[in-house]
Amino acid sequence: MPYITRRKVRFQHCDPAAIVFYPRYFEMINSVVEDFFAEVVEVDFRAMHVERHVGVPTVSLETRFHAPSRLGDELEFNLVPTAVGSTSLTLSIHARCEDETRLSCRLTLVFVDMDSGRPIPWPDAMRQRLVTELS
Template structure:
């Protein structure tokens, strides 16, 4: 089994609503940033290379999210992504955002698909990407995702 990709993120003013807590749609933007960073730094292929060189995209086709506790301006969250299922052309990702106290504030499950940009059809993961994704494959229970 692999390990999750973890990146700290500081909650900024732009993430917050007038009550001073993260406005929930901003978490989806943070998730997308995390996945993009993971592809570049964890899997070794940037979104720019995927799109501009390989002609592929990674749309999210399903998203489920649970918000357990608020995050506030200045909080630093440990943002983690791991693969809990790897299909022929899809991957189910478990994402969690935890505060400095270790308590998970947001849990999400995303399904992404490798897509050919020209045909807009799903295509199988190339072997090198499948192998890289497999390095982040974890047991759902060990990753604390509900």
């Protein structure tokens, strides 16, 4: 089942033509991933970064922009985990506005120790929640 959340296109996201400036989509994607971890994996980024000294940096990102999004649009983001490795997670994210696909993205995150910067295995509880969400 996909994780679904919405983002309103605000002035801060737009270029002078009032369409989303593409780097802002990556900020939106990151906020969707952050919300997914907090709400579904039940470990928020503060707990990971500040308390546990672990993180999930993006190591691969492939994005296609299908149509422009404009100031005031309400975007629906659908996130689906597609693969869980021993230290990695691949996600598929699609953003739509009404019946139109605006972007599609495939990204891979790696679970790392923030002190060493090296990949480490998912903790059992986090891995189990991720596996449960696989499409």
